Amino acid sequence: MPDKAHYGLLKGKKGIVFGPLDESSIGWQIALHAYREGAEVAISNIATALRFGNIQELAESCGNAPVIMCDASKDEDVDKAFKELSEKLGSVDFIVHSIGMSQNIRKQVPYEELNYEWFMKTLNVSGISLHRLVSFALKNDVLNDGGSILALSYIASQRNYWTYSDMGDAKSLLESIVRSYGPRLAKRGIRINTISQSPTYTKAGSGIPGFEKMHEYSDLMSPLGNASAEECAEYAVTLLSDLTRKVTMQNLFHDGGYSSMGATIPMIRLADEALHDEELAARVGLEDFSPSK
Known part of the structure; x- marks a missing residue:
């Protein structure tokens, strides 16, 4: 990452980022930027990510951040993860959900012929997992008053993108969970939002059929061009900071203006x-x- 100005926006704060895998992932960039803005960060992913990703490298880059193994689709894993987080880092000021997968997309199953077992897994991993993270964070009393919860979405939650298939349904569910949880968290000053990011060359994104064409089209249609993972992380930091303490229940487009173009x-x-x-x-x-x- 080239040298950039840092503002100490998260100085004194602690948080956990779920889902970073490698340098291309948005979660990776958010963890790195949060650390560089002064936060203590913990990192979490499934156990197999240790073999296929570069999570230890990220942990070292974030001041030897604790790495917590967790399958966010399982209650017992999430409960255990927040207990471990409390022991290693204490209570936190932010939680980032950067988790998504679809076996139907990976196997290029047409939407009309979805494998329903895989479909339910898509909804569980990519959508319901956010509800699970919030619920178990509250049950374990690990989220501070005035905190921020952030998840990553995509415009296909609201509009049809043919090859995005059941992930569009999962992102719709994700955004609905944000709206449903918003008022319930507000009494403690905790806000919850999603960022709807441009198509981004991550491992998950690149697996979508025709992704290169989607990326190119979006870039041509966006007045400012597509936003990169690093630029998304810079925006995310503001939503984790106290500068946005009255922003909640929003799906915030970070897409170079694409979402407002005809x-x-x-x-x-x-x-x-x-x-x-x-x-x-x-x-x-x-x-x-x-x-x-």
């Missing part, structure tokens, strides 16, 4: 050219999506 002139011209080029239209399958005449 179309750009170059993209309209490109679509028009494709629609009037029969060979090109056939090659990309436009006839399957052509509007009624």
